[in-house]
Amino acid sequence: MRGALGYFGHMWELYTLWALVPLLLTTMARLNGLSLSATQLALHSFMVIAVGGPGCVVGGWLSRTRGSLWVARLGLAGSVILTLLFVGAMQLEAGYGLLLGLLALWSLMAVIDSPQFSALAAGGTPVELQASALALMNAIGFSLSLVSIALLTPLIAAQGSLLLLSILPGPLLGLLALTRRVVILPLLTGHRPGxxxxxxxxxxxxxxxxxxxxxxxxxxxxxxxxxxxxxxxxxxxxxxxxxxxxxxxxxxxxxx
Structure with missing residues (x-):
């Protein structure tokens, strides 16, 4: 259950962030008096998103020794921190190179935990229900992504980078879900652990x-x-x- 709640927070953030990457890069360049060509914009966008590939490999390697839950918490905590750092740097009109580095690191931390949520959900589900549980979890997660993109992308485009903080509740609530034991069944059955x-x-x-x-x-x-x-x-x-x-x-x- 906790893995699913963490995943829902992760999905509120990840695809909305990636959908905003070209807009953020354009805004970052404008703050620094730069103009990105279409080729440069496409290349920088690819770099920011593609960094998640090796990030997931590193996350998988870490999960072999530290566990999926540890990696999931690391990714969500990193997302919270990088959201705040990037928004702060944008408000201070930091240099393009620094902003690009922060954005790429934020993208990496937002996706490094992605495979681990499937492992957590499968690990807490009876084997005969695993496929159904994962299908349901992914369906809800991508539905949340659609809502997040539809609501937040036009809002941030119209109001500025400060509204990136509207992404923050996703990883923050997901992190809280993974750091506290969520008990659902005892509330329904009357059984209490201990x-x-x-x-x-x-x-x-x-x-x-x-x-x-x-x-x-x-x-x-x-x-x-x-x-x-x-x-x-x-x-x-x-x-x-x-x-x-x-x-x-x-x-x-x-x-x-």
Whole structure:
């Protein structure tokens, strides 16, 4: 749930920022008494947006050691900081080179966390519901992007760069969602984490491929200490082979 909320904040920002890049570059040049040709504008716009490619690679590499949640928080926090820095620099009419660097860095931080939200959402969803959950999450996210672009782009174009602060609630609220535990199910069921019946908190078996190449049922890794995985009755892996007795691994219980 937290991953989805963080993703929605991310989508409020990302495509609106990219849609505004040519306008921002033109404004930056005008502040410095410059005039960009169509070729220069296209090239600088490409550079600002394309920097997200290697940014996502770096984010993926970091997630292998620090985790997807850490990378997602880094991206959202970086977006908040870069939004404020870029708007401040625009108000002070900083040099074109400095503004271009800040804009490119903002673009990088806005997209570095993008793949991690899918990993977070899939990790907190039962395996049989993962495709539906991701499809729904992406549909809502891109719908938010459409609303953000339609509302904010003409507003910023008419009122100036100070209105870029209207993008800020997206990454800020997304960051808050990822730094606080969001509990939805207990509100509906009456169950509260930490209560005497905390064992009733749902745990999901996921179909994961082990290092030895065999598919096994494991409980999703989450915040609780590792516990041995029990073999589900009659479990068979994707190739029809019986799941090895004893589990051959450990996992943690998933909580909502």
């Amino acid at each position: 209560s005497p019946n905390d064992d009733a908190t749902p745990a999901y078996y996921l179909h994961e491929r082990g290092l030895d190449g065999h598919d096994r049922a494991t409980q999703r890794l989450r915040h609780q200490p590792a516990t041995p995985v029990r073999q589900p009755a009659g479990w068979r892996d994707g190739g029809g082979r019986p799941w090895p007795a004893g589990g051959g691994g450990s996992a943690r219980r998933a909580t909502l």
